[in-house]
Amino acid sequence: MAQRGRDRAVAAAVADAHRREWAFVLAATVRVTRDLDAAEECVQDAYAQALTRWAADGVPARPGAWLTTVARNRALDLLRRRATMTRALPLLVSGDRDDDIADEVVADPVIPDDRLRLIATCCHPALAPETQVALTLRLVCGLATAEVARAFLVSESTMAARITRGKKKIATARIPYRVPGPADLPDRIQAILAVVHLLFTSGHSAVAGPDLMRVDLADRALDLARMLHGLLPDDPDVTGLLALILLTDARRDARVAADGSQLRLSEQDRTRWDRARIAEGIPLVRRALRQRPNRYALQAAIAAVHAESPSFKDTDWPEIVGLYRLLGELWPSPVVALNHAVAVGFADGPEAGLAALDPLTLEPRLAGYGYLAAARAHFLAALGRSPEARLAYEEALHLTTNEVERAFLAARLAELTE
Structure with a gap:
């Protein structure tokens, strides 16, 4: 024993x-x-x-x-x-492997942190952007293939094949993976930001396991975002990403109850939100939006609306709907469309929300995404359509592997049968 x-x-x-x-x-x-x-x-x-x-x-x-x-x-x-x-494979340095060259790179690095340096190195522009991000998340950040697949809304087998193809391309094309210098960063920064953002979202809502969040991933993403902002303080995309992570992660401690169960946004104790991070994030949002509206700044602006709302019922949902509409125009994404539809439901009522969600059931990339079924179940239950809500909750349960989220969905399903 x-x-x-x-x-x-x-x-x-x-x-x-x-x-x-x-x-x-x-x-x-x-x-x-x-x-x-x-x-x-x-x-x-x-x-x-x-x-x-x-x-x-x-x-x-x-x-x-x-x-x-x-x-x-x-x-x-x-x-x-x-x-x-x-x-x-893949080769990080091609040609001359002289140790003096390596020592020179390490002695005066453009990027001072080993982890961020390796992410920048792997985001090579010779690879397709999605391949850069997927390979980096899998090999450098240590995410499981299933976690990377969820981030891209594809199956685990599809993502495994994509990562394998990326490795093969590196091998066959002999793509040199050198530590990037200052002139190389502009071609890589968007992929680097995507890696950090997806690393954070993978930590904010864990794909599987006994905890709602993977705090280690969220903390690592925040560290990396701060480093990037220190390197590129005037880049509005970098500023927007740091603001987004700060304002979203500020709600961390209030997302679960004392017994570990998941709490809705409407149930969270806002006194437990991290006011220091909110105070740091709000000026960053404003600065990024003044410089150039971008996907990260708009997402951060949505998080800022929540952060500045004194209660759930006082949330400016029409403002959030408008921000999601702008985000969808700038960065079309099925997940953005889903979040926009949910915001419509909170702004204009469950019938409007359900009407906005229904077309998304035909979106192939959301076919395995449990949050769509869960959102439909919520609005169906609010409309008193219990049999349909029950089916939607059962679908969401089937598509969800995180134990805390499964318990939350099971509790909502049980409420329908009481």
Whole structure:
């Protein structure tokens, strides 16, 4: 029994280290291999070793440092057997591998953080933008393929194939993956911002697991957004993204009840919203909108309307509807259309909301998106159409894998049968 308990504790420690430390360990290892696939292999090997070594020796005081040392030692061993590296991909540096060049890049980096540097390196303009973002989220940020797939509204098998094709293109075309200099950043910044944004959304609403959020991903995205803003303080897209993350994440502590259950926006205790982050985010929204309205600034403006509303019933829903309409014109997206329809329902009543949602049931990219079925169920229930609402809640449950969200949907379904 004691051994099983220790094994479970070690497994939990390794899983926690994977969530918190993957990006740091991978970034440090890439600086040795200069080859992303080889670095990923070394890091995976380090985590595998942790399961046995920590069980025997105990969990180290600094798990990330332990994993980095093991991964880098493994990388050095691979470098000594250069022949095996010819099969690895993608190459981060082509041609001359002289150590002095590498030292020069590291000594005076344009991007001071290893994680952000690696994201910028992987967002190579020779790849399609969606491939850049998907590969980076999967390999650099450590998201599971299912999490990346949900971010792009595609199936897990489709996303796995896309990532594989991206790797093959890098290999066959011998695309050089050098750390970008100042002149390279403008061609990469939109992909970098998309990575950080999707990293945050994956943390804000976890695809699966026992928690509503993956706080580690949300925190990492906020850190990266702050770094980007420090590098590019006058870029309105960067400013808008930082504002969006600050204002959305300000509601973190109020999204779940004491028992861990999910709370609707209307049920949240707004005194628990992080007023410091709201105070930081509001001026950033205004600055970004004055400079140039963009997708991140408009989303941040929507979050700002919520943040400045004293209560749910006092929310300016017509303003939110208008902002979503502008966002849909600037950045057409099925999810934006869904959120616009939900806002219409809160502004003009459930009948209007349902009418706005119904055309979206024909959108293929939302076919597996549980939030559409859940929104329809909410408005159907409000209209007293219980049999239809029950079917919609059952559909949402079928499409939802997060345990907290499933419990929330099951509770709403139970209310219909009482």
